[in-house]
Amino acid sequence: MAEVTMDKLVSLCKRRGFVYQSSEVYGGLTGAWDYGPMGVELKNNVQRFWWREMTQLHDNIVGLDAAIMMHPRTWEASGHVDNFSDPLVDCRNCKSRFRADQIDLEAACPVCGEKGTFTEPRDFNLMFSTYMGAVKSEDNIVYLRPETAQGIFVNFKNVLQTSRVKIPFGIAQVGKAFRNEITTKNFIFRTLEFEQMEMQFFVKPGTDQEWFEYWKNERINYYEKLGIRKDKLRFHQHGPDELAHYAKDAFDIEFEFPMGWQELEGIHSRTDFDLSRHAEYSGKDFTYLEDQTKERYVPYVIETSAGLTRSVLMVLSDAYEEQELDGGDTRTVMHFHPLVAPVTVAVLPLVKKDGIAELAKDVEKNLRQDFATFYDQSGAIGRRYRRQDEVGTPFCVTIDYDTKEDNTVTLRYRDSMEQERVAVDQLSAKIREEIANYRRHA
Numbered sequence: 001m002a003e004v005t006m007d008k009l010v011s012l013c014k015r016r017g018f019v020y021q022s023s024e025v026y027g028g029l030t031g032a033w034d035y036g037p038m039g040v041e042l043k044n045n046v047q048r049f050w051w052r053e054m055t056q057l058h059d060n061i062v063g064l065d066a067a068i069m070m071h072p073r074t075w076e077a078s079g080h081v082d083n084f085s086d087p088l089v090d091c092r093n094c095k096s097r098f099r100a101d102q103i104d105l106e107a108a109c110p111v112c113g114e115k116g117t118f119t120e121p122r123d124f125n126l127m128f129s130t131y132m133g134a135v136k137s138e139d140n141i142v143y144l145r146p147e148t149a150q151g152i153f154v155n156f157k158n159v160l161q162t163s164r165v166k167i168p169f170g171i172a173q174v175g176k177a178f179r180n181e182i183t184t185k186n187f188i189f190r191t192l193e194f195e196q197m198e199m200q201f202f203v204k205p206g207t208d209q210e211w212f213e214y215w216k217n218e219r220i221n222y223y224e225k226l227g228i229r230k231d232k233l234r235f236h237q238h239g240p241d242e243l244a245h246y247a248k249d250a251f252d253i254e255f256e257f258p259m260g261w262q263e264l265e266g267i268h269s270r271t272d273f274d275l276s277r278h279a280e281y282s283g284k285d286f287t288y289l290e291d292q293t294k295e296r297y298v299p300y301v302i303e304t305s306a307g308l309t310r311s312v313l314m315v316l317s318d319a320y321e322e323q324e325l326d327g328g329d330t331r332t333v334m335h336f337h338p339l340v341a342p343v344t345v346a347v348l349p350l351v352k353k354d355g356i357a358e359l360a361k362d363v364e365k366n367l368r369q370d371f372a373t374f375y376d377q378s379g380a381i382g383r384r385y386r387r388q389d390e391v392g393t394p395f396c397v398t399i400d401y402d403t404k405e406d407n408t409v410t411l412r413y414r415d416s417m418e419q420e421r422v423a424v425d426q427l428s429a430k431i432r433e434e435i436a437n438y439r440r441h442a
């Protein structure tokens with residue numbers, strides 16, 4: 001089996017309408033990407049999968065959708081104005097720019113090969129800022145949020161007072177975040193504009209370690225439910241010098257991307273850092289009163305912070321396979337879990353004539369009530385199967401002359417390429433059952 005490389009993924013994503021370079025007609029914008037017809041479905045499905053897992057399948061997690069622009073004091077309180085920076089170095093010879101913590105400053109420049117050309121590292125704040133209103137002055141600065149978490153913290157009391165949550169409880173949010181990253185290679189792995197799926201879980205101080213373990217476990221299990229291969233996932237605990245300014249303990253969930261093991265999600269034990277800081281900077285009360293004990297405290301927080309767009313790259317990398325088939329043929333197949341595949345069922349008439357196409361259109365119209373469907377009548381059937389394999393469609397339904405006789409169709413499975421006859425009136429139920437029991441084949 002051929003290795004999946006980033007070049008192959010980028011090329012498939014472009015060819016099949018998953019991801020395009022941003023404003024490509026003007027030569028592109030570094031670090032920004034657009035999601036095409038297939039990509040937006042995949043991304044929305046991954047988001048829905050996360051949302052359902054976090055809110056619907058847990059008793060005590062509610063959702064939120066906060067604004068991207070927040071009061072600038074938010075970012076002073078959170079520590080981002082002072083601390084959210086990366087050390088930047090330039091090569092004096094070729095003008096390339098690097099993060100000082102990602103290269104060996106004693107070695108030669110990785111771009112031009114010259115030695116001793118690096119500038120001294122200097123701190124570079126990653127927040128994008130702009131001005132609100134007509135006057136561009138220091139007083140009018142607003143930031144594009146670099147994470148969604150702070151929108152959750154500042155709404156802690158609002159949610160507490162307007163919903164029936166009690167500690168321990170969580171608030172989940174999905175949305176855009178912006179970071180003026182120094183280096184943005186590796187496709188959609190690290191971009192300037194990206195989406196996060198974050199959940200802040202508020203607990204009683206002293207129970208935080210227990211909940212930290214609970215969330216580590218929940219989150220790694222989530223990826224397996226999403227169909228990601230177990231041997232591609234691992235934990236990485238932050239050492240003392242890696243811990244962020246707010247963190248008591250932190251584990252990353254890492255995935256083996258084509259360029260190697262990299263962070264996918266962070267699970268952070270944040271203590272009462274955030275709520276206390278917002279209390280201090282806003283002068284408002286961020287305490288919680290426990291009904292039964294009448295104890296009042298500032299809750300501790302366990303955070304699970306995953307990248308949505310980075311998850312899409314994980315799903316794409318994990319799904320990609322080039323297979324050698326019997327007879328020397330090859331195929332590229334994306335083994336997406338059916339719950340996130342952009343198209344769930346493709347309906348393909350074997351021929352267009354003799355009413356077969358009309359029959360197929362009827363079948364597709366019925367299926368579209370329950371599934372994301374795609375109708376394709378052009379080209380040889382083998383080519384049509386290959387096209388669906390490349391976009392990861394788990395089920396193909398073929399309508400032929402027998403369908404006219406006995407009202408059955410051929411159901412073809414993407415992973416195994418096996419086929420079976422199924423009665424048209426059983427088709428929806430059969431596909432639903434296959435999705436519920438899905439296990440990746442090969």
Ligand code: ATP
Pocket residue numbers: 147179181188189190191192193194195196263264265266305306307308309310311
């Ligand atoms: P790094 O140290 O790699 O810059 P980080 O540890 O600061 O990242 P977090 O602040 O913990 O990252 O962000 C949580 C999650 O958000 C990450 O695990 C990742 O999935 C996602 N994420 C962070 N920055 C980016 C980015 N520039 N592009 C895409 N996703 C990102």
